[in-house]
Amino acid sequence: MEPTREPHATLVDLLDRLLDKGLVIHADIIISVAGIPLIGVNLRAALAGMETMLEYGLLKDWDQRSRSWETEHRKSLAVPLEEGEEVVLKVFGSYYYSEGIYTAWRSGWLYLTKNRMFLYHRDFGESLFETPLDKIRALDVRVERSFTGKDREILYLLLQGGSIARLAVLDTGELKERIVDTMNGRGAQLEDGRIIDDYEERAITFLEKDETVKCRGKMWHLVRDKSVLGDTWKPGYLYLTNKRLCWWYEFERRVLFESPLERINASVAEIRDLSRVLKQKQVLDVIYSKNGSKEVASFSAKETQEWQDALNKAIAREGSINAEEKTETCPRCGREELEGTLLKDGCAKCGWVSPRLKKRIPNVLKA
Amino acid sequence: MEEHKRVITSQGDSMTQKGLYLYCITEAFEKLDLSNMGVDDNRVYTIGYKDLVAVVHDCPAAAYDSKDRELVKKWVMAHQGVVEHVWERSGTVVPFSFDTIIRGEESITAEQNLIKWLETDYGRLKEALDKVRGRAEYGVQIFWDPKIMADKIVEDVPEIKKLHDEMKSKPAGAAYLYEEKLKSLVRKEMEKRADNYFKQFYREIRSEVDDMKVDRAKKTDNNLQMIMNLSCLVIKEEAKGLGEVLDGLDSREGVCVRFTGPWPPYSFVGA
Numbered sequence: 001m002e003p004t005r006e007p008h009a010t011l012v013d014l015l016d017r018l019l020d021k022g023l024v025i026h027a028d029i030i031i032s033v034a035g036i037p038l039i040g041v042n043l044r045a046a047l048a049g050m051e052t053m054l055e056y057g058l059l060k061d062w063d064q065r066s067r068s069w070e071t072e073h074r075k076s077l078a079v080p081l082e083e084g085e086e087v088v089l090k091v092f093g094s095y096y097y098s099e100g101i102y103t104a105w106r107s108g109w110l111y112l113t114k115n116r117m118f119l120y121h122r123d124f125g126e127s128l129f130e131t132p133l134d135k136i137r138a139l140d141v142r143v144e145r146s147f148t149g150k151d152r153e154i155l156y157l158l159l160q161g162g163s164i165a166r167l168a169v170l171d172t173g174e175l176k177e178r179i180v181d182t183m184n185g186r187g188a189q190l191e192d193g194r195i196i197d198d199y200e201e202r203a204i205t206f207l208e209k210d211e212t213v214k215c216r217g218k219m220w221h222l223v224r225d226k227s228v229l230g231d232t233w234k235p236g237y238l239y240l241t242n243k244r245l246c247w248w249y250e251f252e253r254r255v256l257f258e259s260p261l262e263r264i265n266a267s268v269a270e271i272r273d274l275s276r277v278l279k280q281k282q283v284l285d286v287i288y289s290k291n292g293s294k295e296v297a298s299f300s301a302k303e304t305q306e307w308q309d310a311l312n313k314a315i316a317r318e319g320s321i322n323a324e325e326k327t328e329t330c331p332r333c334g335r336e337e338l339e340g341t342l343l344k345d346g347c348a349k350c351g352w353v354s355p356r357l358k359k360r361i362p363n364v365l366k367a
Numbered sequence: 368m369e370e371h372k373r374v375i376t377s378q379g380d381s382m383t384q385k386g387l388y389l390y391c392i393t394e395a396f397e398k399l400d401l402s403n404m405g406v407d408d409n410r411v412y413t414i415g416y417k418d419l420v421a422v423v424h425d426c427p428a429a430a431y432d433s434k435d436r437e438l439v440k441k442w443v444m445a446h447q448g449v450v451e452h453v454w455e456r457s458g459t460v461v462p463f464s465f466d467t468i469i470r471g472e473e474s475i476t477a478e479q480n481l482i483k484w485l486e487t488d489y490g491r492l493k494e495a496l497d498k499v500r501g502r503a504e505y506g507v508q509i510f511w512d513p514k515i516m517a518d519k520i521v522e523d524v525p526e527i528k529k530l531h532d533e534m535k536s537k538p539a540g541a542a543y544l545y546e547e548k549l550k551s552l553v554r555k556e557m558e559k560r561a562d563n564y565f566k567q568f569y570r571e572i573r574s575e576v577d578d579m580k581v582d583r584a585k586k587t588d589n590n591l592q593m594i595m596n597l598s599c600l601v602i603k604e605e606a607k608g609l610g611e612v613l614d615g616l617d618s619r620e621g622v623c624v625r626f627t628g629p630w631p632p633y634s635f636v637g638a
């Protein structure tokens with residue numbers, strides 16, 4: 001076995017060493033707070049999301065593949081500026097890339113020149129995103145929350161043809177201003193009052209015909225697993241459509257939970273501990289019927305109350321349309337009665353009672 | 368990105384406002400031009416004391432701190448880049464962890480402070496250099512697949528196997544109780560095995576390395592479980608033997624080994 005230090009696969013290993021190890025000076029001559037060197041909490045937090053993104057399963061052929069990919073892409077390292085092209089602004093930034101099955105924030109140097117803007121990845125000599133300034137129709141800055149719970153500003157670009165690009169840089173305001181200035185300098189204009197739609201990062205492929213999304217949002221879902229590993233909370237997106245409630249597992253890119261609205265009995269929002277670590281979290285429990293038995297699906301996010309309201313409204317509407325509850329015939333006299341009433345109260349005509357209820361009576365009497 | 372948040376911890380005259388960012392300590396060697404390869408594109412240079420050399424750059428007396436992941440990543444990679452470069456040239460380094468910054472004091476510059484420290488800790492630094500001379504650090508992480516292990520345990524342990532077979536013929540309610548019991552037995556057995564594997568693997572690896580540190584096993588994102596997380600100090604030319612031992616472990620059913628490095632000896636220069 002040969003050791004690897006392929007940067008994509010070993011960043012976590014490097015960080016573990018660089019941030020937590022190395023020579024420590026036990027002296028008051030270094031910058032520290034209360035004796036604790038200042039590396040740390042913040043840097044760790046900034047890098048935390050990245051660590052979880054990097055997987056440990058070092059599959060040998062994957063490693064091989066990414067290595068050959070790297071050599072192939074590391075061809076030209078010069079920034080592809082045209083002759084005489086003037087750089088207005090160069091900042092480190094990232095672009096939300098989503099094509100095919102691969103989506104990610106990809107980062108590099110963002111160059112704003114007099115006539116175009118592009119994000120260049122120096123190590124791979126590759127432009128990750130490029131647009132002529134004349135094609136920008138509208139700009140907007142929005143605050144988005146990532147799964148790590150951190151808010152950050154995202155610059156939305158509406159491009160000619162209606163596509164939306166998202167960029168993240170440290171100073172979003174400055175970038176926006178400079179783009180507008182440069183465009184004005186060229187006599188290019190943004191469309192007045194043009195509103196950019198929400199970015200739909202997932203092509204929603206699971207909708208049926210006539211199915212429309214009513215609500216959607218990031219939600220953690222308790223995924224049941226019968227194996228030794230047990231149940232685990234996983235991140236994804238909850239969708240309420242006019243037909244069903246379903247949860248999309250982003251990592252596997254498929255629907256892991258779904259229930260038609262008419263099978264949903266109730267939803268309850270409450271605050272409880274999810275594990276020893278995750279305490280006092282907002283949880284939405286959805287009670288639904290599946291194969292004749294009641295099941296509970298649990299979700300967690302900040303907006304559980306809103307979801308509860310939306311869901312209960314949706315199932316109330318559903319209930320009024322689908323009022324016809326299942327009917328059943330009395331096993332003794334054959335009279336037709338609502339299934340629930342028959343099982344609970346017995347038959348009103350002949351006095352038949354469900355055997356389940358009969359058993360219970362003597363028990364109660366004995367006590 | 369020239370601007371970033373810096374935590375100002377000291378205020379006062381110019382002496383206390385200037386700091387020195389430390390990358391590593393090495394032994395005197397040919398003059399190096401490290402130009403602007405430092406953290407935040409700073410110029411990297413060396414400060415010597417006797418035969419020791421500290422690799423540094425000038426900076427304000429404040430820690431590098433930012434919430435911007437890409438920026439932090441860039442800094443960390445730059446730190447590593449410098450250490451790596453010096454390591455390649457001189458063969459031996461004692462690396463500092465990221466963000467180790469020496470500050471000045473009233474009437475003492477950061478540089479004087481650094482030299483004073485090199486003088487006081489000279490013996491300790493020489494020892495550290497001796498320990499890692501000609502050696503590299505390798506990361507070894509051993510994972511197993513709990514599903515495969517659980518299946519193996521069911522097959523291997525007669526008592527569990529019996530329970531497992533009985534469960535199949537039970538009605539749903541009883542089967543549930545069986546399953547719970549089975550789960551707890553399997554879990555106990557797994558812990559026992561992980562413990563045994565750990566001891567056995569430890570011995571096998573230990574015989575191939577100069578020194579090793581056991582780090583905390585980490586959580587993984589996939590369905591593998593990390594049962595061992597090691598840093599190994601190995602004489603540079605002798606990593607092959609370790610690789611061979613790891614091949615042996617990796618070929619066991621349900622076991623998977625990650626072998627990374629060579630890294631500068633970050634884990635073997637601390638206290």
